[in-house]
Amino acid sequence: xxxxxxxxxxxxxxxxxxxxxxxxxxxxxxxxxxxxxxxxxxxxxxxxxxxxxxxxxxxxxxxxxxxxxxxxxxxxxxxxxxxxxxxxxxxxxxxxxxxxxxxxxxxxxxxxxxxxxxxxxxxxxxxxxxxxxxxxxxxxxxxxxxxxxxxxxxxxxxxxxxxxxxxxxxxxxxxxxxxxxxxxxxxxxxxxxxxxxxxxxxxxxxxxxxxxxxxxxxxxxxxxxxxxxxxxxxxxxxxxxxxxxxxxxxxxxxxxxxxxxxxxxxxxxxxxxxxxxxxxxxxxxxxxxxxxxxxxxxxxxxxxxxxxxxxxxxxxxxxxxxxxxxxxxxxxxxxxxxxxxxxxxxxxxxxxxxxxxxxxxxxxxxxxx
Amino acid sequence: xxxxxxxxxxxxxxxxxxxxxxxxxxxxxxxxxxxxxxxxxxxxxxxxxxxxxxxxxxxxxxxxxxxxxxxxxxxxxxxxxxxxxxxxxxxxxxxxxxxxxxxxxxxxxxxxxxxxxxxxxxxx
Numbered sequence: 001x002x003x004x005x006x007x008x009x010x011x012x013x014x015x016x017x018x019x020x021x022x023x024x025x026x027x028x029x030x031x032x033x034x035x036x037x038x039x040x041x042x043x044x045x046x047x048x049x050x051x052x053x054x055x056x057x058x059x060x061x062x063x064x065x066x067x068x069x070x071x072x073x074x075x076x077x078x079x080x081x082x083x084x085x086x087x088x089x090x091x092x093x094x095x096x097x098x099x100x101x102x103x104x105x106x107x108x109x110x111x112x113x114x115x116x117x118x119x120x121x122x123x124x125x126x127x128x129x130x131x132x133x134x135x136x137x138x139x140x141x142x143x144x145x146x147x148x149x150x151x152x153x154x155x156x157x158x159x160x161x162x163x164x165x166x167x168x169x170x171x172x173x174x175x176x177x178x179x180x181x182x183x184x185x186x187x188x189x190x191x192x193x194x195x196x197x198x199x200x201x202x203x204x205x206x207x208x209x210x211x212x213x214x215x216x217x218x219x220x221x222x223x224x225x226x227x228x229x230x231x232x233x234x235x236x237x238x239x240x241x242x243x244x245x246x247x248x249x250x251x252x253x254x255x256x257x258x259x260x261x262x263x264x265x266x267x268x269x270x271x272x273x274x275x276x277x278x279x280x281x282x283x284x285x286x287x288x289x290x291x292x293x294x295x296x297x298x299x300x301x302x303x304x305x306x307x308x309x310x311x312x313x314x315x316x317x318x319x320x321x322x323x324x325x326x327x328x329x330x331x332x333x334x335x336x337x338x339x340x341x342x343x344x345x346x347x348x349x350x351x352x353x354x355x356x357x358x359x360x361x362x363x364x365x366x367x368x369x
Numbered sequence: 370x371x372x373x374x375x376x377x378x379x380x381x382x383x384x385x386x387x388x389x390x391x392x393x394x395x396x397x398x399x400x401x402x403x404x405x406x407x408x409x410x411x412x413x414x415x416x417x418x419x420x421x422x423x424x425x426x427x428x429x430x431x432x433x434x435x436x437x438x439x440x441x442x443x444x445x446x447x448x449x450x451x452x453x454x455x456x457x458x459x460x461x462x463x464x465x466x467x468x469x470x471x472x473x474x475x476x477x478x479x480x481x482x483x484x485x486x487x488x489x490x491x492x493x
Contacts, residue, residue: 098466315406
């Protein structure tokens with residue numbers, strides 16, 4: 001029998017890899033929209049001028065936050081960047097703690113903008129398919145054409161191509177339950193067309209999507225997703241809905257989000273709950289509940305502390321099958337372009353009564369070119 | 370590996386047998402349910418046993434692909450039998466670097482359902 005002992009690096013990549021995404025912690029705390037700091041109106045990916053300035057301002061020791069630390073000046077119509085990540089520490093996958101060290105992300109981003117139209121693409125490395133071409137080590141998660149009504153990313157936008165539909169809170173950490181078991185898992189991008197509207201007081205996004213016809217991907221479904229969010233002072237409420245029709249199952253899901261900025265302690269509370277009804281060609285249907293609550297505290301200049309609670313019930317009809325997680329992530333931005341994250345997680349099944357617990361303690365290094 | 374838990378699961382599976390699930394678990398111990406409810410969401414993640422990566426040659430993203438992977442890698446004895454003889458149950462219950470899945474152990478209820486399926490003949 002063939003040995004089934006994948007390398008440690010590969011294994012933990014799965015558990016903790018992170019892709020370039022948004023930091024919604026900044027939204028209400030700075031009274032910004034996602035598009036205030038990112039080129040994309042829905043956040044994630046390349047930063048715009050304001051996003052780069054924020055990166056520099058928030059760093060403990062400052063620095064030049066522009067592309068390649070200012071060594072190369074790009075023409076106004078061109079944006080380039082890259083994200084490199086790796087982590088090391090210990091992990092417990094159930095029954096024992098062991099060392100862990102692994103690469104997480106190597107991804108390049110580019111955008112060409114002419115007037116209201118942008119062409120956006122990324123190219124990164126992933127684990128090559130076991131029995132496929134060596135070229136499967138390369139992966140473009142996103143490539144699309146976008147139209148924006150205004151330069152400041154407010155107003156209407158539309159995009160066509162391969163991307164992650166806007167849905168929910170869109171945290172960077174893909175292992176949050178609402179991402180891992182919800183509608184936006186790692187490498188969950190699909191081809192699709194999206195239209196949306198963003199203002200300082202509200203935003204709405206609607207996406208129709210189809211599975212990737214060119215390459216096997218994680219989301220092998222066709223469907224639609226929608227997300228709306230309304231701000232009320234320094235708080236917001238949101239609603240989401242998604243329908244995904246895959247070859248042997250259909251997921252119908254919906255949820256709510258909420259955010260509340262507390263000025264005194266400078267803490268942002270974020271919450272998201274999703275309900276999923278899943279039917280299968282064969283076998284009984286099931287209903288799932290998945291949720292996260294995250295408190296983000298700007299501890300000190302250059303430091304951000306996230307404390308999160310997650311709950312996932314993979315089938316509400318089956319007892320002792322639900323999982324809970326406590327996450328603690330301390331972000332430090334020592335200099336522009338650089339982020340260090342001390343990450344910890346403790347995870348239980350049915351509060352310890354349904355199986356082995358697990359967890360990790362890792363130090364992640366992130367360099368943004 | 371926790372011998373106590375493994376023995377308990379194996380005993381339960383052998384006792385129940387016949388494709389019957391634990392009385393508190395309403396799911397039938399069929400291969401379709403095991404793949405769609407357990408193996409795919411737990412194991413077919415982006416960089417593991419999904420169609421896009423097929424780590425270790427295993428693809429649990431569909432029922433057909435999972436059947437082929439399990440047969441090809443010999444994860445379950447042909448015709449089922451004692452779950453304790455199954456490489457699949459071993460990987461789900463052992464400790465250390467071999468333990469699967471990597472990001473979160475499966476609930477005992479899920480492992481029990483898989484054991485029941487194996488004890489009942491591992492029909493795909």
